[in-house]
Amino acid sequence: MNISTRCYKNESIKFFYDRSDKNISAEWHMRDYVVVSLGLSVCVIVILANILVMTAIFINRRFHFPIYYLLGNLAAADLFAGISYMYLMFHTGPWTIKLTTDQWLLRQNLVDTSLTASVANLLAIAVERHQTIFTMQLHSQMTNRRVVLLIVAIWGVAVFMGLVPFMGWHCMCSLHTCSTMAPLYSRSYLVFWAVLNLLTFSIMMVVYTRIFLYVRHKSQRMALHTSEIRQKETVVNLMKTVSMILGKERWCTHKYKNMLSSQP
Numbered sequence: 001m002n003i004s005t006r007c008y009k010n011e012s013i014k015f016f017y018d019r020s021d022k023n024i025s026a027e028w029h030m031r032d033y034v035v036v037s038l039g040l041s042v043c044v045i046v047i048l049a050n051i052l053v054m055t056a057i058f059i060n061r062r063f064h065f066p067i068y069y070l071l072g073n074l075a076a077a078d079l080f081a082g083i084s085y086m087y088l089m090f091h092t093g094p095w096t097i098k099l100t101t102d103q104w105l106l107r108q109n110l111v112d113t114s115l116t117a118s119v120a121n122l123l124a125i126a127v128e129r130h131q132t133i134f135t136m137q138l139h140s141q142m143t144n145r146r147v148v149l150l151i152v153a154i155w156g157v158a159v160f161m162g163l164v165p166f167m168g169w170h171c172m173c174s175l176h177t178c179s180t181m182a183p184l185y186s187r188s189y190l191v192f193w194a195v196l197n198l199l200t201f202s203i204m205m206v207v208y209t210r211i212f213l214y215v216r217h218k219s220q221r222m223a224l225h226t227s228e229i230r231q232k233e234t235v236v237n238l239m240k241t242v243s244m245i246l247g248k249e250r251w252c253t254h255k256y257k258n259m260l261s262s263q264p
Contacts, residue, residue, distance in 0.1 A: 006173070007172055007173040008172050008173070008175065009101050009172050009173075010101075011101070011172075012097075013096060013097055013098075013099050013100075013101065013104055013183075013184075014097055016101075016172075016178065016183040016184050017096075017183050019175060019178065019183065020178055020179070020180045020183040021180065022180060022183055024096055024097055025093075025094055025097075026094050026097050027094060028093065028094050032093040032094060035092075035093065036089050036092065036093060039085060039086075039088075039089040039092075040086060040089050042085075043082045043083075043085050043086040043089065044082075044086075046078060046079070046081065046082035046085075047079055047082040047083065047086075050075040050076070050078045050079040050082065051079060053071075053072070053075040054072050054075045054076060054079070057069070057071065057072040057075075058072070066128060066142045066147045067125070067128055067129070067132070069144075069147045069151070070121060070124055070125050070128060070147070070150075070151075071125070073121050073151045073154065074118065074121045074122065074125065076117075077114060077117035077118040077121050077154075077158075078114075078118060080113070080114045080117065081111075081114035081115065081118060083110075083114075084110035084111045084113070084114045085111065087107065087110055088107055088110070088111060091103065091104075091107050092107075101172060101184060102166075104184055105165055105166045105170065105184065106166070108165065108182065108184075108185070109162040109163060109165060109166055110162065112161055112162040112164075112165070112193070113158045113159055113161065113162030114158070116157065116158040116161040116162065117154060117155060117158035119197060119200055120154045120157055120158060120200075121154055122200075122204065123200055123203065123204055124150060124154060126203075126204045126207045126208060127207065128142070129207075129208075129211065130207050130210065130211055133211055133214065133215065134211075134214065161193075164189065165184075165185060165186075165189060169186055169188075169189045170184050170185060170186055170189070171184060171185065171186040171187075172184060174186070
């Protein structure tokens with residue numbers, strides 16, 4: 001049968017890894033123990049830290065505003081990321097060779113969903129900050145209903161992106177399109193995911209650049225009424241905020257790339 005029309009969904013994981021020349025071992029080595037141990041430790045810390053953030057936002061009425069709901073949702077996305085990576089740790093290394101193709105896709109899809117939720121939430125926070133600053137408001141006038149709908153939309157997009165490879169955008173029916181980084185993923189899907197994240201990062205950079213220029217302009221106009229030190233503090237604090245948000249988005253992207261390249 002022609003290789004372009006035949007599907008290999010019932011083949012072993014080793015079959016795909018061998019085709020991509022990606023090493024996969026059935027025996028445990030010291031490196032595997034170290035990777036899994038460190039990975040599980042980090043996952044536990046991430047899970048506990050984000051539970052604390054979500055709890056603080058939930059019980060403190062001062063945080064019951066749209067921006068804090070979005071920050072709470074970001075913590076929920078990171079919490080889900082910790083759970084996803086914990087699942088990954090229990091299905092990586094020598095355990096990988098025992099997975100079925102569906103189990104391998106589930107492992108990757110959980111990570112895709114969590115990272116997409118984090119990046120989408122970062123974009124929502126950037127837009128919310130842009131709205132409040134340009135309208136000279138301390139908090140957004142967005143209603144609770146709209147915030148809930150936005151959060152639901154974020155998770156809807158994240159779940160959909162996670163299910164895309166499972167629904168057919170893989171390479172098991174077209175082996176020549178398989179990626180060497182993720183042997184069951186199509187190269188076109190990885191390119192799509194990378195371009196989508198690059199576009200999101202670019203939009204966020206434009207939004208925060210506008211915020212920075214606007215605040216700097218306002219600071220210069222108020223220079224006659226405020227001290228030079230206060231003016232510099234305003235600019236520095238804003239730059240710190242921009243760096244943290246953009247840095248987290250880049251961390252999500254690089255973390256995904258490192259996961260694909262380093263984990264079997």
